[in-house]
Amino acid sequence: xxxxxxxxxxxxxxxxxxxxxxxxxxxxxxxxxxxxxxxxxxxxxxxxxxxxxxxxxxxxxxxxxxxxxxxxxxxxxxxxxxxxxxxxxxxxxxxxxxxxxxxxxxxxxxxxxxxxxxxxxxxxxxxxxxxxxxxxxxxxxxxxxxxxxxxxxxxxxxxxxxxxxxxxxxxxxxxxxxxxxxxxxxxxxxxxxxxxxxxxxxxxxxxxxxxxxxxxxxxxxxxxxxxxxxxxxxxxxxxxxxxxxxxxxxx
Amino acid sequence: xxxxxxxxxxxxxxxxxxxxxxxxxxxxxxxxxxxxxxxxxxxxxxxxxxxxxxxxxxxxxxxxxxxxxxxxxxxxxxxxxxxxxxxxxxxxxxxxxxxxxxxxxxxxxxxxxxxxxxxxxxxxxxxxxxxxxxxxxxxxxxxxxxxxxxxxxxxxxxxxxxxxxxxxxxxxxxxxxxxxxxxxxxxxxxxxxxxxxxxxxxxxxxxxxxxxxxxxxxxxxxxxxxxxxxxxxxxxxxxxxxxxxxxxxxxxxxxxxxxxxxxx
Amino acid sequence: xxxxxxxxxxxxxxxxxxxxxxxxxxxxxxxxxxxxxxxxxxxxxxxxxxxxxxxxxxxxxxxxxxxxxxxxxxxxxxxxxxxxxxxxxxxxxxxxxxxxxxxxxxxxxxxxxxxxxxxxxxxxxxxxxxxxxxxxxxxxxxxxxxxxxxxxxxxxxxxxxxxxxxxxxxxxxxxxxxxxxxxxxxxxxxxxxxxxxxxxxxxxxxxxxxxxxxxxxxxxxxxxxxxxxxxxxxxxxxxxxxxxxxxxxxxxx
Amino acid sequence: xxxxxxxxxxxxxxxxxxxxxxxxxxxxxxxxxxxxxxxxxxxxxxxxxxxxxxxxxxxxxxxxxxxxxxxxxxxxxxxxxxxxxxxxxxxxxxxxxxxxx
Numbered sequence: 001x002x003x004x005x006x007x008x009x010x011x012x013x014x015x016x017x018x019x020x021x022x023x024x025x026x027x028x029x030x031x032x033x034x035x036x037x038x039x040x041x042x043x044x045x046x047x048x049x050x051x052x053x054x055x056x057x058x059x060x061x062x063x064x065x066x067x068x069x070x071x072x073x074x075x076x077x078x079x080x081x082x083x084x085x086x087x088x089x090x091x092x093x094x095x096x097x098x099x100x101x102x103x104x105x106x107x108x109x110x111x112x113x114x115x116x117x118x119x120x121x122x123x124x125x126x127x128x129x130x131x132x133x134x135x136x137x138x139x140x141x142x143x144x145x146x147x148x149x150x151x152x153x154x155x156x157x158x159x160x161x162x163x164x165x166x167x168x169x170x171x172x173x174x175x176x177x178x179x180x181x182x183x184x185x186x187x188x189x190x191x192x193x194x195x196x197x198x199x200x201x202x203x204x205x206x207x208x209x210x211x212x213x214x215x216x217x218x219x220x221x222x223x224x225x226x227x228x229x230x231x232x233x234x235x236x237x238x239x240x241x242x243x244x245x246x247x248x249x250x251x
Numbered sequence: 252x253x254x255x256x257x258x259x260x261x262x263x264x265x266x267x268x269x270x271x272x273x274x275x276x277x278x279x280x281x282x283x284x285x286x287x288x289x290x291x292x293x294x295x296x297x298x299x300x301x302x303x304x305x306x307x308x309x310x311x312x313x314x315x316x317x318x319x320x321x322x323x324x325x326x327x328x329x330x331x332x333x334x335x336x337x338x339x340x341x342x343x344x345x346x347x348x349x350x351x352x353x354x355x356x357x358x359x360x361x362x363x364x365x366x367x368x369x370x371x372x373x374x375x376x377x378x379x380x381x382x383x384x385x386x387x388x389x390x391x392x393x394x395x396x397x398x399x400x401x402x403x404x405x406x407x408x409x410x411x412x413x414x415x416x417x418x419x420x421x422x423x424x425x426x427x428x429x430x431x432x433x434x435x436x437x438x439x440x441x442x443x444x445x446x447x448x449x450x451x452x453x454x455x456x457x458x459x460x461x462x463x464x465x466x467x468x469x470x471x472x473x474x475x476x477x478x479x480x481x482x483x484x485x486x487x488x489x490x491x492x493x494x495x496x497x498x499x500x501x502x503x504x505x506x507x508x509x510x511x512x513x514x515x
Numbered sequence: 516x517x518x519x520x521x522x523x524x525x526x527x528x529x530x531x532x533x534x535x536x537x538x539x540x541x542x543x544x545x546x547x548x549x550x551x552x553x554x555x556x557x558x559x560x561x562x563x564x565x566x567x568x569x570x571x572x573x574x575x576x577x578x579x580x581x582x583x584x585x586x587x588x589x590x591x592x593x594x595x596x597x598x599x600x601x602x603x604x605x606x607x608x609x610x611x612x613x614x615x616x617x618x619x620x621x622x623x624x625x626x627x628x629x630x631x632x633x634x635x636x637x638x639x640x641x642x643x644x645x646x647x648x649x650x651x652x653x654x655x656x657x658x659x660x661x662x663x664x665x666x667x668x669x670x671x672x673x674x675x676x677x678x679x680x681x682x683x684x685x686x687x688x689x690x691x692x693x694x695x696x697x698x699x700x701x702x703x704x705x706x707x708x709x710x711x712x713x714x715x716x717x718x719x720x721x722x723x724x725x726x727x728x729x730x731x732x733x734x735x736x737x738x739x740x741x742x743x744x745x746x747x748x749x750x751x752x753x754x755x756x757x758x759x760x761x762x763x764x765x766x767x768x
Numbered sequence: 769x770x771x772x773x774x775x776x777x778x779x780x781x782x783x784x785x786x787x788x789x790x791x792x793x794x795x796x797x798x799x800x801x802x803x804x805x806x807x808x809x810x811x812x813x814x815x816x817x818x819x820x821x822x823x824x825x826x827x828x829x830x831x832x833x834x835x836x837x838x839x840x841x842x843x844x845x846x847x848x849x850x851x852x853x854x855x856x857x858x859x860x861x862x863x864x865x866x867x868x869x
Contacts (some may be wrong), residue, residue, distance in 0.1 A: 036825035040832045047836065066748045069315070086843045093839075094832040101828040121701035128697055135274050136314075136688035139752050140698075143680060143745045147702055150741065154734070158708040161727070193840060200847050207854055212276040214861050220281060221868055223469060311615045315752040330751070337617040347612035351543035351603075360539055361616060367531040368617040369524070411616075 006203070009196035016189035023182045037101040044094045046187035048116060050194050051087040052152055054080045055119060058126070059149020062142035074138065075205035077145055079198045081126045087194060088120035115159040122148040263288050263325055264338070264415040264446040265310060270319035272305050272470075279305045280470045282319065287415070287446045292437060294461035295450040302470045303450035304343075307417045310448065311341040323415075337370050340408035344420040346400040350393030354384055354403050357392055361407050370411065378406040383432065397424035405433070409440065416440070418449035422456040434460040529619045536613070536626035541633075543603070550599050550634060557595055558638040561588045562645045570649060577652035582714035585642060586670065586707045592638045593674045593703075594696050596631055597682040605686050614687075620747040628679040628742075635671040643667065655718050662724065666713055669731045673706035673738060680742040684749040709734055 024042045058080035064073035095113055096106035107113065126148065129141040265287040272280040279302045287293050297303050308314040310321065312331025320327045323335045331339075348357050358375030366372050379385050382402040392400065401424050408416060422430055437447060437460050451457045457464060466473045544550055565584045572580050604610040613623055643663060646653040656663045681698045713727040 036822055037828050039829055043833065043836055066745070066752075069752075082843070086839050090836045090839050093835045097828050097832045097835070101825060118701060118704050121704075125697050125701050129694055133694060134688050136752075137685070137694075139749045140681065140684035140688055143684065143749045144698055144702065146745065147677070147741065150737070151702070151705055154705045155708075158705040158712075161712050161730075162708045197840070197843060197847065200851075204847065204850050204854060207858075211854065211857055211861065212273065215276040216273060216278040216281075218861065218864055218868065219278065223471070225868070312751065313611055313614055333617050333619070336615060339615075341612075341615045343608065343611070345608040347608045349539070349543065349609055350607055351546055352539075356542075360535065361612075363535050364532055364613075364616055364618050367528045367535060368619075369528065370617060 006196040006199040009192045013189045013192035016185055020186045020189050028182045040094055040098045042182055042186045046190045047087045048091045051084050051091055054083045055152050056149045058145045062145035066142045071209045075202045078205055079201035081123050083194050083198050084123040091116055111159045111163045115156045118155050266322040268320040270316050273317045278470050283472050287448050289444045289446050290441050292441055292447040292461045294457040294464040295467055296454055296464055297467035301467045303467055304419055307419050311417055338413055339415040340411050340413040341417040342404045342408045346404040348392045348400055353389050353391055355388045358407055358410055365411055373410050375410045378410055382406050398429050416445055416447045420451055422451055422453050529622050532618055532622035533625045537629050540630045554592055554596050554634055554638055558592050558641045561591055566649045577650050578718045581650050581653045582711045586710050588642055593635055593678055594699055596634045597678045601682045601686040621743055624746040628675045631675040631679055632672055639667045669735055670710035672735050674703050676738040676742050677702050680746055687750050
């Protein structure tokens with residue numbers, strides 16, 4: 001994995017992006033009913049897919065984390081949940097912008113809107129628990145993520161039956177092939193970007209865990225040295241270091 | 252000395268190999284090796300925050316350790332399963348009793364739960380009497396004093412007839428007679444073959460009841476007899492351990508000789 | 516050395532322990548009625564508040580509002596109940612005593628979920644008649660008591676299955692109870708939506724009611740299985756990485 | 769808004785008449801089919817509506833895309849700051865390692 005893969009992904013995303021823009025604005029025909037706004041679609045929908053995908057990834061990683069205490073899986077779960085949050089926020093903001101332009105109303109309680117919103121809330125809760133929970137709540141957060149992943153289809157279905165009395169807004173419908181042809185590069189670009197970000201986050205989390213270990217080890221070494229030196233000086237030195245560490249932690 | 256069978260085919264109820272516990276970059280326990288054999292009372296001394304409660308919680312299976320191995324009866328057990336929980340009892344300094352039940356009901360509830368888990372039924376009545384609680388057996392535990400709760404928690408633990416008893420700070424709220432009672436009861440149970448691991452920051456109290464003391468300092472088990480330092484607290488530990496007279500006999504060569512050198 | 520118990524005996528002991536733990540909770544409750552009194556009163560307050568807000572709704576709006584009132588009230592009372600039930604274990608840290616004792620973890624989960632369900636049903640015994648009194652549209656509740664009971668039972672069960680898992684997890688992690696609501700409301704939203712739809716069909720006399728009810732049953736079972744499966748790992752966790760797992764596989768006797 | 773419509777509605781007929789008259793009077797030019805006053809008016813109105821729609825559409829698109837990339841950038845900055853912190857931590861660890869040696 002290493003350092004290069006995220007960079008490659010970022011480079012790929014950055015390279016594909018101008019092509020996407022070119023395709024979206026110049027090569028793809030205008031949608032007849034909605035006109036220019038429909039072009040939001042090419043980033044909105046891939047982001048929604050990425051969000052769902054990352055939600056499921058987070059759930060699976062959390063299950064692995066619970067089963068075999070893998071810190072790598074834990075890091076993956078955290079990173080995936082944060083991508084869900086970012087992508088979900090993108091979806092939830094661009095959706096109403098699109099809705100405002102076409103329907104004149106930003107939030108229509110459309111089944112997709114509601115289910116996306118609920119899913120986003122679950123992963124927001126995950127991030128909150130991870131951030132504010134006490135020691136030991138990482139397992140609780142993992143359970144939350146697992147339920148979130150299971151809820152991806154359930155919520156969609158639930159909202160759908162909950163909406164049965166309302167007219168169905170079939171927004172995406174069937175797409176002509178040239179629109180699909182534009183959608184794919186956009187999906188690729190966004191996926192590359194979010195995967196790159198996720199890998200970076202995973203790397204950071206793993207680095208943080210090994211850093212923790214490093215500090216513990218070094219503390220061990222210092223302690224064993226002071227234990228060998230029976231003089232008072234070693235004790236003092238140790239104390240100073242500990243003070244420094246504490247002040248660093250507070251920053 | 253290895254975790255297998257001690258004298259007379261008895262199995263070592265508890266052995267820890269390199270157990271460590273970390274919360275982030277805070278290492279609460281580092282590579283702790285500890286064995287407790289049947290019929291032995293081991294004292295775990297250490298200042299506040301030295302990791303005593305964490306160690307006991309790991310042994311009781313309430314916390315997963317970050318590294319190392321925990322063995323019951325010579326077998327490594329990643330999780331503390333039913334079979335293990337039937338054989339160990341844990342008395343914490345929060346006494347963990349239902350305040351809305353009477354003393355007798357508290358004992359009965361746990362006896363019934365054990366019974367449902369295929370353990371023999373043991374009547375708590377005699378135990379209540381032994382621990383001087385028979386007069387309060389039908390009072391709500393919520394009205395008990397701390398010391399009484401402590402004794403009741405001990406009664407509940409012993410009612411399961413465990414092979415391994417974990418006591419976390421058992422002296423904190425006991426008065427003099429209470430401590431003497433605890434020492435007597437522990438001695439009786441030891442004769443039965445009970446292994447006890449008991450923690451305290453009170454070095455004086457622990458000497459009265461234990462066979463051997465280990466010192467937990469900064470998350471590390473320290474050969475308390477070999478401590479050489481000007482720190483008065485450490486000296487106190489060493490003096491306490493030497494006063495016990497048993498540790499040096501059991502500890503390996505170098506530390507024993509250093510103890511001899513110091514005492515000479 | 517006792518043999519590991521066979522599947523049937525362990526199932527029997529699971530059932531017995533579940534019963535013992537549930538009885539213990541109920542017995543303590545019978546002594547002071549603290550939970551029943553507070554939860555019941557809270558239900559009443561919520562009911563009155565909703566009544567004040569929505570009593571002026573017209574004939575056509577009422578069938579839309581009543582299911583929402585019912586299940587939102589259940590959600591509010593449910594979070595209060597869960598907090599209180601685990602507070603009782605937390606006051607003297609008794610949940611840890613149960614975890615260290617030879618008790619099936621599943622028994623703890625099932626007992627707590629059962630007690631939560633019982634309290635929620637008790638609150639619904641206030642809620643549903645109250646709604647019938649306040650809103651004309653809620654009359655089908657009185658006309659079809661069996662359907663109403665099964666609906667309320669299944670909805671409350673869906674809430675209790677998830678809620679118990681997370682309330683227990685929070686109470687052992689020494690966590691803050693604020694997080695319970697943060698977790699609970701998003702996670703129970705599918706259950707509440709299924710319950711809402713079923714209630715709406717019941718009130719409308721829609722023929723699809725049984726179909727929605729059976730979907731609710733499926734959701735209940737799914738949530739129960741997943742929560743029961745996760746309960747032990749959330750509360751206690753397993754120690755060590757995969758390498759240690761391998762080492763422990765080669766057992767020494 | 770009202771003023772604009774009045775302005776659009778009122779002077780256009782006059783202007784249109786003035787424009788149309790010389791065009792019609794000059795015999796050199798062939799009369800363009802449908803280039804009468806109503807058609808031009810209608811066309812301009814249509815164009816105005818379309819331009820409005822396109823402008824509003826474009827503003828929506830700009831907002832939407834801006835939001836998406838702003839979010840990604842914000843997350844990127846968040847990650848970058850984290851990595852800065854990590855780097856600081858690592859250098860602190862290294863310093864300590866040096867001292868221990």
